[in-house]
Amino acid sequence: MSKTAETILHLLWTFAQLSVLGFGGGKGIIPQMHADAVTHYHWVTSDQFSQFYTLGKLVPGPTTIFAALIGYAATPARPYLGAAVATLGMFVPSSAMMVAFDTLWDRFAGSPWRTIVARGLAPAIVGLVWSSVWTIGRGTTALTFSPGSFRMLLSVAVVAAVTLLMLRAKVAAPLLVLLAGGVGVVALR
Amino acid sequence: MPADSPKPSLTSIALTFASISSTAFGGGQKASVRQQVLARGWMDRERFMDGLEIAEVLPGPNILNLAIYCGQRVRGIPGAVAAFLGASVPPFIIVLIAGALYFAYASNPFVQGALRGCALGALGLTLGNALELTWDERADWLRIALLIVTAVAVSLLRMPLLLVLVIFGGAGIVHEYLRSRGKVDE
Numbered sequence: 001m002s003k004t005a006e007t008i009l010h011l012l013w014t015f016a017q018l019s020v021l022g023f024g025g026g027k028g029i030i031p032q033m034h035a036d037a038v039t040h041y042h043w044v045t046s047d048q049f050s051q052f053y054t055l056g057k058l059v060p061g062p063t064t065i066f067a068a069l070i071g072y073a074a075t076p077a078r079p080y081l082g083a084a085v086a087t088l089g090m091f092v093p094s095s096a097m098m099v100a101f102d103t104l105w106d107r108f109a110g111s112p113w114r115t116i117v118a119r120g121l122a123p124a125i126v127g128l129v130w131s132s133v134w135t136i137g138r139g140t141t142a143l144t145f146s147p148g149s150f151r152m153l154l155s156v157a158v159v160a161a162v163t164l165l166m167l168r169a170k171v172a173a174p175l176l177v178l179l180a181g182g183v184g185v186v187a188l189r
Numbered sequence: 190m191p192a193d194s195p196k197p198s199l200t201s202i203a204l205t206f207a208s209i210s211s212t213a214f215g216g217g218q219k220a221s222v223r224q225q226v227l228a229r230g231w232m233d234r235e236r237f238m239d240g241l242e243i244a245e246v247l248p249g250p251n252i253l254n255l256a257i258y259c260g261q262r263v264r265g266i267p268g269a270v271a272a273f274l275g276a277s278v279p280p281f282i283i284v285l286i287a288g289a290l291y292f293a294y295a296s297n298p299f300v301q302g303a304l305r306g307c308a309l310g311a312l313g314l315t316l317g318n319a320l321e322l323t324w325d326e327r328a329d330w331l332r333i334a335l336l337i338v339t340a341v342a343v344s345l346l347r348m349p350l351l352l353v354l355v356i357f358g359g360a361g362i363v364h365e366y367l368r369s370r371g372k373v374d375e
Binding site for chain 2: 019022026028031051055061065072087117121123126127135137141155159160174177179181184
């Protein structure tokens with residue numbers, strides 16, 4: 001089997017698993033996706049992973065669409081095929097579950113289990129979001145400037161400012177990412 | 190939906206979700222779907238809220254799940270497929286364009302500066318999300334403990350996602366079950 005065909009199968013299998021485990025809107029899968037795409041398969045570097053995640057936040061639609069970029073980078077011989085396969089793997093299994101559950105769900109109407117499962121999973125998902133902060137933060141090159149340097153301090157300040165603006169001023173997410181990018185063009189070259 | 194209102198065509202389902210998925214971000218997407226679906230009379234408010242609940246509980250992006258639910262409710266499986274395509278194809282094309290630009294210009298120092306800045310922005314958003322979600326759990330110290338243990342197990346011990354969901358997700362569900370039973374007993 002050619003290298004590309006093998007990678008295609010690995011992409012499909014990897015993202016399909018992430019897809020069915022993507023509870024909480026897929027917020028919790030980032031650490032595992034990093035472990036698979038960076039540590040295990042070496043499809044992308046940790047920096048690239050953080051940058052692709054960033055592009056996922058910048059474009060409309062679900063953030064996890066950045067799976068397409070991992071697929072693109074993983075198969076240099078057939079980049080668009082890799083992108084399409086990673087995206088199908090990421091979105092089709094969870095969508096199929098949605099279709100299958102739609103009819104089942106009505107039978108559970110009024111059942112307390114709906115809330116129990118949703119609320120019960122929440123702490124684990126929130127813990128996974130904290131791990132995403134850790135994962136993405138470690139791949140963010142602006143945070144690797146030498147400690148105490150102006151650029152390092154500025155980078156930390158940008159993260160803090162974006163966090164505050166998001167929580168307090170409710171500024172739209174892509175706008176915040178672009179504002180931070182503007183600071184980067186001026187001061188983080 | 191009035192009984193005599195005609196069913197929407199598959200094309201109109203796909204285009205409705207394509208217009209939302211190519212323009213709306215984050216939480217705004219759900220609001221757009223709600224507005225469009227109710228305005229077109231595809232279903233009533235109660236049905237929609239029911240769908241939103243399923244979309245949020247099941248795995249997968251909320252917006253994609255919600256689109257599929259709406260498509261399926263109005264036109265069955267073909268409607269679900271049309272909604273899936275509408276909600277996923279435009280973001281796929283847009284992210285590929287962004288990726289092509291990234292690969293073409295990533296070595297330019299100005300682009301590098303912009304990318305570094307944007308990455309800090311994305312990190313800030315994720316941190317804000319984590320803080321917001323943690324704040325929602327503040328009433329129950331057991332849930333706070335569970336989320337801390339999960340974060341440590343994943344970040345430092347590299348626990349696989351499946352195991353995390355089985356062990357810590359399972360513990361959360363058991364805790365929630367006991368809590369709800371306690372309420373009933375009272």
